[in-house]
Amino acid sequence: MSALPLRSRTLRGSVASIGEEALIRRIRAWLGAASPPPPAGIGDDCAVLRPARGRELLTVDPVVHGIHFDGRITPRAAGAKLLKRNLSDIAAMGGRPRAAVVAIALDGRVSTRWLAQFYRGLAEESLRRKVPIVGGDVTRLPGSFVATLALTGEAAGRVLTRTGSRIGDWIYLTGSVGRSLPTGHHHRFEPRLAEGAWLARRGEVRAMIDVSDGLAKDLAALTPRGAAPAIHAARLPRRGGASVREALCDGEDYELAFTVAAGARRSALEAAWRRAFPRTRLSCIGRFTRVGAVPADALPLGGFRGYEHLR
Amino acid sequence: MSALPLRSRTLRGSVASIGEEALIRRIRAWLGAASPPPPAGIGDDCAVLRPARGRELLTVDPVVHGIHFDGRITPRAAGAKLLKRNLSDIAAMGGRPRAAVVAIALDGRVSTRWLAQFYRGLAEESLRRKVPIVGGDVTRLPGSFVATLALTGEAAGRVLTRTGSRIGDWIYLTGSVGRSLPTGHHHRFEPRLAEGAWLARRGEVRAMIDVSDGLAKDLAALTPRGAAPAIHAARLPRRGGASVREALCDGEDYELAFTVAAGARRSALEAAWRRAFPRTRLSCIGRFTRVGAVPADALPLGGFRGYEHLR
Numbered sequence: 001m002s003a004l005p006l007r008s009r010t011l012r013g014s015v016a017s018i019g020e021e022a023l024i025r026r027i028r029a030w031l032g033a034a035s036p037p038p039p040a041g042i043g044d045d046c047a048v049l050r051p052a053r054g055r056e057l058l059t060v061d062p063v064v065h066g067i068h069f070d071g072r073i074t075p076r077a078a079g080a081k082l083l084k085r086n087l088s089d090i091a092a093m094g095g096r097p098r099a100a101v102v103a104i105a106l107d108g109r110v111s112t113r114w115l116a117q118f119y120r121g122l123a124e125e126s127l128r129r130k131v132p133i134v135g136g137d138v139t140r141l142p143g144s145f146v147a148t149l150a151l152t153g154e155a156a157g158r159v160l161t162r163t164g165s166r167i168g169d170w171i172y173l174t175g176s177v178g179r180s181l182p183t184g185h186h187h188r189f190e191p192r193l194a195e196g197a198w199l200a201r202r203g204e205v206r207a208m209i210d211v212s213d214g215l216a217k218d219l220a221a222l223t224p225r226g227a228a229p230a231i232h233a234a235r236l237p238r239r240g241g242a243s244v245r246e247a248l249c250d251g252e253d254y255e256l257a258f259t260v261a262a263g264a265r266r267s268a269l270e271a272a273w274r275r276a277f278p279r280t281r282l283s284c285i286g287r288f289t290r291v292g293a294v295p296a297d298a299l300p301l302g303g304f305r306g307y308e309h310l311r
Numbered sequence: 312m313s314a315l316p317l318r319s320r321t322l323r324g325s326v327a328s329i330g331e332e333a334l335i336r337r338i339r340a341w342l343g344a345a346s347p348p349p350p351a352g353i354g355d356d357c358a359v360l361r362p363a364r365g366r367e368l369l370t371v372d373p374v375v376h377g378i379h380f381d382g383r384i385t386p387r388a389a390g391a392k393l394l395k396r397n398l399s400d401i402a403a404m405g406g407r408p409r410a411a412v413v414a415i416a417l418d419g420r421v422s423t424r425w426l427a428q429f430y431r432g433l434a435e436e437s438l439r440r441k442v443p444i445v446g447g448d449v450t451r452l453p454g455s456f457v458a459t460l461a462l463t464g465e466a467a468g469r470v471l472t473r474t475g476s477r478i479g480d481w482i483y484l485t486g487s488v489g490r491s492l493p494t495g496h497h498h499r500f501e502p503r504l505a506e507g508a509w510l511a512r513r514g515e516v517r518a519m520i521d522v523s524d525g526l527a528k529d530l531a532a533l534t535p536r537g538a539a540p541a542i543h544a545a546r547l548p549r550r551g552g553a554s555v556r557e558a559l560c561d562g563e564d565y566e567l568a569f570t571v572a573a574g575a576r577r578s579a580l581e582a583a584w585r586r587a588f589p590r591t592r593l594s595c596i597g598r599f600t601r602v603g604a605v606p607a608d609a610l611p612l613g614g615f616r617g618y619e620h621l622r
Contacts (some may be wrong), residue, residue, distance in 0.1 A: 135369060139379075
């Protein structure tokens, strides 16, 4: 892991050398068209938005230097990742993103050039997804860099939650899992917004989750009481030569796992998916069985742990 | 400044010793009634909320250990301060708070007992203000503690922004300013929510701001083009024996500064204020004049700087 790019705080080129007010002006310039003028954007005590249509969604996720990214990826990719992590959470409810606020806490010695690239990456993703950055905060944090983004969204129709699956339901997964870090997927992924919204309109889909802490851990959150997921290793779509353990535990997949009613016409769902998303892989990886009735050839998921952030 | 209360990460009582999943369960227990069950609260990919009535407000502010608080105040007070800082921003637009999400980044050696008190303080303030904590995130941050709260609000009627003041307008201030840190005001303050909402309904009030970075700096944001604030030292409501410089520059006052149309019936406004808020001091501290026409006995505000977070 490489260290933060720090400069002497008294030297030109550090954020401390320009001070907070000038830095905020620069951040607005770096964000450019991604940051609307106040009161709809940065520059007042709060941003003022039109209310959500349907139900409102709200989520928050950070990127921390040394944890979610480091010098092995560009600051531009890290800025984009900050927004994309949160977009993935909106996707998992079948929602549409609306607007974001971003609070950064950073060492005064961080180089403005590095920070400019971080915000430019965030701005590019913001414009691509039409999610304006409407507010934020800048504060001092000796020795570290933490950027926290809160994102609001809306769901005009059904909101897909993690609950509602039943014994017998089929378990599906978009894309593939495992080896997110070595393959660069952890920052190159595309949040499954279109797929999530499409799935929320399909009545046979019962529940959905964003796979970000490792499939083994995240599947547990979809599993109804009294049930266990029976997943077959051969059906696991593994990324970049991942082992079964890597596919189940690595984390940062940002794929959608969802369940389909036992009696649904799966072939119709799968055919409709292929028409709507010809380039997004969809795999049926197993189904929920009663606890104690998991077939002998299914993966013993209890033996796999997902990513634990504090260990 | 005292250090973070760290324990060995392998010892009982550190957050690392219990791991992320168990920590999130504990956080929900600490928050108690302040945290509704999912999908309205913690436990899904996003929180699901009813949409805002009128316009939606959105803001974000952190507390960083060593910057916004340290061992001189209790973790309970720090947790309450995190929400109150954000409530003050909603107050400054005349809005009502709705729901909050909280992302913490912390060293794995932080004691769970300390963290429990932090969340209990947050929960108490959340219940007092009827602002549920609906989501969050926990991540690792070696050597530090950063808690970032994003808050949504709503404004059914008029939204008071920082813009709209004119030359000749009167400048008002709630409460008093200066010496927020030594007096403990920086964490004991009461966000001016009722006052802000009341002021938004008064047509003669033109613009408003939350005084948090020092009055001198924050008044600049209210000042219309071509104008300058003419503030009289004798009219400045100073807290706890603050000097004029402290009153203008200290920051963390969390009071409201607002402007009143030049031709308004000020005595009627002030009488109505006294009936509505008999215990909240209100001061007319000056007015906007043309640049170059500031009276000789007014404070030379250009010589005072507010709090600069990155210096």
